[in-house]
Amino acid sequence: MRLFLVSRAAKAALFVLCLIPALWLAAGVWRGALGANPIEKITLETGQWTLRLLAAALAITPLRRLAGWPELIRFRRMLGLFAFFYASLHLLTYLWLDQSFDWGEICRDVVKRRFITAGMAAFGFMLPPALTSTRGWIMRLGGRRWQQLHRLVYLAAAAGVVHLWWKVKSDLREPALYALLFTILLLARLRRRSRESGGERAATP
Amino acid sequence: MKRHRSFSLPYSMVTPKSVYLSRRSLLGSLLAAPGIAASAERIENVRKSGYGKGETLTPYDAVTTYNNFYEFGTAKEDPARHARQFRTRPWTVRVEGEALKPRTFDVDEILRLAPLEERIYRLRCVEGWSMVIPWIGFPLAALLKRVEPKSSAKFVAFETLYDPKQMPRAAWAGIPLPYVEGLRIDEAMHPLTILSAGLYGEVLPNQNGAPLRLVVPWKYGFKSIKSIVRIRLVRSQPPTTWNLANPREYGFYSNVNPAVDHPRWSQKKERRIGEFFKRDTLLFNGYGNEVASLYSGMDLRKYY
Numbered sequence: 001m002r003l004f005l006v007s008r009a010a011k012a013a014l015f016v017l018c019l020i021p022a023l024w025l026a027a028g029v030w031r032g033a034l035g036a037n038p039i040e041k042i043t044l045e046t047g048q049w050t051l052r053l054l055a056a057a058l059a060i061t062p063l064r065r066l067a068g069w070p071e072l073i074r075f076r077r078m079l080g081l082f083a084f085f086y087a088s089l090h091l092l093t094y095l096w097l098d099q100s101f102d103w104g105e106i107c108r109d110v111v112k113r114r115f116i117t118a119g120m121a122a123f124g125f126m127l128p129p130a131l132t133s134t135r136g137w138i139m140r141l142g143g144r145r146w147q148q149l150h151r152l153v154y155l156a157a158a159a160g161v162v163h164l165w166w167k168v169k170s171d172l173r174e175p176a177l178y179a180l181l182f183t184i185l186l187l188a189r190l191r192r193r194s195r196e197s198g199g200e201r202a203a204t205p
Numbered sequence: 206m207k208r209h210r211s212f213s214l215p216y217s218m219v220t221p222k223s224v225y226l227s228r229r230s231l232l233g234s235l236l237a238a239p240g241i242a243a244s245a246e247r248i249e250n251v252r253k254s255g256y257g258k259g260e261t262l263t264p265y266d267a268v269t270t271y272n273n274f275y276e277f278g279t280a281k282e283d284p285a286r287h288a289r290q291f292r293t294r295p296w297t298v299r300v301e302g303e304a305l306k307p308r309t310f311d312v313d314e315i316l317r318l319a320p321l322e323e324r325i326y327r328l329r330c331v332e333g334w335s336m337v338i339p340w341i342g343f344p345l346a347a348l349l350k351r352v353e354p355k356s357s358a359k360f361v362a363f364e365t366l367y368d369p370k371q372m373p374r375a376a377w378a379g380i381p382l383p384y385v386e387g388l389r390i391d392e393a394m395h396p397l398t399i400l401s402a403g404l405y406g407e408v409l410p411n412q413n414g415a416p417l418r419l420v421v422p423w424k425y426g427f428k429s430i431k432s433i434v435r436i437r438l439v440r441s442q443p444p445t446t447w448n449l450a451n452p453r454e455y456g457f458y459s460n461v462n463p464a465v466d467h468p469r470w471s472q473k474k475e476r477r478i479g480e481f482f483k484r485d486t487l488l489f490n491g492y493g494n495e496v497a498s499l500y501s502g503m504d505l506r507k508y509y
Contacts, residue, residue, distance in 0.1 A: 035282060036263075036271030036478050037334060100482055105471070113469055166469065169332075170379030170450060171279035 005071040014075055018082040021049045022089070039097045046090035047164065051178050053083035054157050055185065062188040077133050080153065084130040091123055115166035122159035125152045157182045246408040248321060251341050257325025263336035265405050267478050272412045273330065274431055275378035276367065283374065284412035291371055293416040293432075300348065302438035303358035310348075312416045316402055319347035323406075324399055324420070329461045329490045331425035331447075333483075335475045340420050341403030346394045354390070354438050361393040362386075362443035363419060364435040380450040386430035387443035387457065388421065389499075397422055397495055400433075423492040425459045456509035460500070461490035465509050 004010050025042055028034040034041040057079035064072045099106050109116050129150045131137075138146045161182060165175040274284035277291075298315060301307035321341050329335045349361070367383030369375055375382055392398060401420045402409055409415040414431025421428050427447050437443070447455035454468050463473045463486040474483035489496050500508075 036267035037281070037476065039476065039481075040281075040334070097481070098483070105473075109471065112466075113471075115469055169279075170275070171377055172379060173377060 002069060002071055005069060005074070011074065011078065014078055018053065018078065018085075021045060021086070039093065043090060043093045043098070046086045046093060049086040050083050050090055051157075051160050051164070053079050053086060054153065054160065055178070055181050057083055058153065058157065058182070058185045062185065065192075081130060081133060084126050087123055087126055091119075094119075115163055118159050118163040118166060122156045122163055125156035125159060129153055129156075154186060157185075247406055248341050248403045248408060250321065251403075251406065252320055252322045254322045254324050257327075257337065257339070260325055260327065260337045261479075262325065262339060263478050268336060268338055268404060269410045269413060271478065273332075273426070274412055274414070275380060276365070276372040276375040276382065276384070277412065278374040279377065279379070285410070287374055288411035291411040291415070291432075293411060296416050296434075298417065298433055298436060300352045300436045300438075302362075303355045303440060304438050305353035305355060307352055310351075312402075315348060315400070315417065318351065319343035321402075322399075324401075326420060326422035327490050328420075328422065328426050328429070329475055329486065331427055331455070331459065331467060331472075333470060333472070333475050335477050335486075335490075337477075338404055339406075340399065340401040341406070342399040342401035342420065344396050345398045345400050345419065346396070348400060348436070349393060349438070352438070357440055358438035359390055360439050360442050361388050361390060362435075362437040362439050363388075363430045363433055364437075365430055366432050366434045380446055382446075384430060384446045385444060386419070386428055387439075387445050388428070389442075390438070391499055392421070392496075395496060395499065397492060423461055423489040423496045425461060427455070428459050458500075458505075458508045460496075460505065460509075461486060462488055462505055462509070464488070465506055 025034070025045055028041070029038060032038075057076055060072050060076040060079065064070050095101055095106060099109070110120050111117070129152050132141065132146065132149060141149065161175055161178045164178065165172070168175055270285045271281045272284040273281070274288065277284040277287040294312070296312040297309050298312060299307075299309045321343055323339050323341055325337060325339045327335060327337055345361075363386045365382075365384035367375070388398070399420050401414075401418050402416060404410075404413060409418065414429075417433050418431040419429045419433065428445075442457055445455075445457055447459075448457055461472075466472050472486055475486045476483050487493070
């Protein structure tokens, strides 16, 4: 297993896997198979895959420890960038198919409707980490500052869940599920950090 | 995007029901489908009406697979899947309250009260999408007159069947059930307000509110309550489900109005199902000539 994880094939496989939802949507558009309201379907699916892939990216760190597979780190950037890819499609669907690039209306929407505000914030939080995901940027910023910047992903996840929560009309199961998932992923980190800092304190005389 | 089927075809040229039922026959036989068989029934002796001339009908498949009927699930495709087994006969409707002759009607009796008409109406959902649907029905007034409303009847309250055994997904609806709706008496007696028992020349599919539903074309779709079991003539404004669930977002009147936004989204435009870009939403869904006078002097922002 660990041998596979370090192979190039594993990365290629994950790349293809992450593309499947987009290809499925594209095929659905082509065949007219996305139901009565294909644009709504595209919006829903791209939004959901953003949250799922964000969760997958955030799950890497705890999984590395739990499974004892540090190699998993190789996949985190790709998962994060695919989350950003689906977020971009989601945003583009809204800007183009929903608002026909009517920027005045879009600005009013962002200011006036809190679920749109939250969605835009989520995208805003994803943007800097996505742009600085390369090795070059790690060097330029320095590991510590780079890592701090990339903590924006937590904010993106939170804003994304809030965005969905505020959008839903009455059935809150789906946003609640994502909220639970992200809370677990976040707690897994906080616990470790508090244990680490506790350890440090114990070590000082 | 979607390959464009021309929607300007008359619906007689749309894939015949028998054809796609046979396509689904495998699935149908797996699910033992009395519901499907029932919904294929044609309704005879339907008079055409002048409503909806020049409108392009929304395809039958879209009308019957893209539904809000939370008792059968909250996703749009849920009702078509989960309402198959819904029993629509025997079915009675209790009409009572401030009336001289309250009584219980068998649904088949109701369908003989008045000549059935085809009414092609626009349907605008509060969520921002719309359809054009050829309903079969007759004015609600014809039923109400049978029970002889008293002058004290100022509003009409409607109730949907709530049977958790037939509607296991209702537990997740997130709205109080049974579903209830209401109209002011003049809205209820308005000739545009109909009870519908069919669409596209056929008996209403379960997911569309069989066996009997309300259609109020100048109001958001949720006012057009489905699968009605009780109609009450009442003295004061009755509670309505979405208003109970979220009073800030859904008012009693809920007239289609592009100038009054839903708190969470604009109502200026709508996506007509089958169209690529959104179109402008019309005040009273374009039925202003007929109904605007009902609201003269009312602040439509306050009474949203």
